[in-house]
Amino acid sequence: MAQERTSWQIKDEAILTELVTMMEISSAECALLGQLKGQAEVLAPEMTKAFYGRLFQHTNTAEYLEGISMDRLNSMLATWFIELFNGVYDEDYARRRINIGRIHVRIGLPLRYPLAMMDVIMVFGEQVAHQSDQPDVAMTAFRKALALDVAIFNQAYEDNQMKHLADLVGGERLARLLLSGAG
Template sequence: MSWAVKDTAVVRELRELMNLTPAECALLAGLQEDAKAVAPALVEDFYGRLLSHEAAKEFITDQKRLGGTLANWFVELFGGNYDDAYAQKRLNIGMVHVKIGLPVRYPLAMVDVISMHGERVASKNGEEAVKAFRKVLALDVATFNQAYESNQLHHLTELTGSERLARRVLTGLA
C-alpha cells in the first residue's frame, strides 16, 4: 500500500501517521516571529559547519542567497499550515537538491543544527510546542528524502518500463 502513496499525498499520509493535531499547528504558528528572530543565528551555524567541510563546501555557490532561502524555510516550519501546497513546496525544495547532485546524507546530517534552534524557539510555548516542532521537522525530513526516492523510482521506472520492476531493483530483489 505504501508505494501507492505519491507526491503531496505522502505528506498527508505522514501527517496522519504522526497525528499532527490542529492544536499543535496553532502552537507553532504562534511562534513565527520568534523563528524569524532566530533565523540569522541558524543560518550562521549552518553555513559555518558546511563551509568547514571540503566536500560539502563544493556545493555552496551563493552563500548570501542560500542563507536567505534557508531562513525562509525555517520560518515556514512555524507556519502552522502543513497542507498540500506546503507539501508541494517542500518536495520541490528536495528536488532542487536532487538536481544539483547533492548526496542526501549532507542535508540529513545538518538536521541537528535545525532542531537545536527550532527546539529553542518552540520551548517558549512549552513542552507541547517542542513535541509539535519535532513532528513538523520529522515531516520535512521525510519529505526531503521522499524527493530523492521518488526521483530514483521515476528514472528506474522509465529505464525498466515497469514501476514494479523498478521497486524490485531498488530493494535489490531483481
C-alpha cells in the same frame, strides 16, 4: 520474494497527503507552532550562520556553495526555517517543501548531507519551541513538523531514483522488487 505493498501504489500528490496525515499534527499543535513564528524570525540569522558555517567546514559540502550568493542562500534558508513555524501543515506546505528537496536533487547533492544538517535545524528549532508557554507540547509539535520535512526531503530523492530505475528496468513494480533484493 517481497510481497507487493499498497504503499507502492501511492504516487505524487497522494504521498504528500499521506505524510501530512501520518504526522497527526493536531490543530492545537499547529496553533502553538504558529505562535512561535516571531521567535523563529529572531533566531533565524544565528541558525543560518551555524548551518552554512558547518557546510563550509567540510570541503565536500563547501564545494556546492562556491560561486553561490550567500545572501540569497541565507535568506532562503531563513524563510524555510521560519515556515516550519507557519502553523499550517497541509498539501501546499508539503509541495513547497518537496520542491526545495528537488532543487537539491538537481544540484547532485547526496541525500546524506541535507539529512545530517537536520541536526542544526533541530537545535535551533528546539530553542524556539522552548520559548512557548507550553514548551513540552511545542517540542512534540516541532518534532513532528521536522520529521515531516525529513520524510519530504527523502521523498524528493526517492522519486527521482525510482523514476530513473523504473525507466531502466521497464516499470516501477520491477524496480521495487529489485530494490527489495528479489531476484
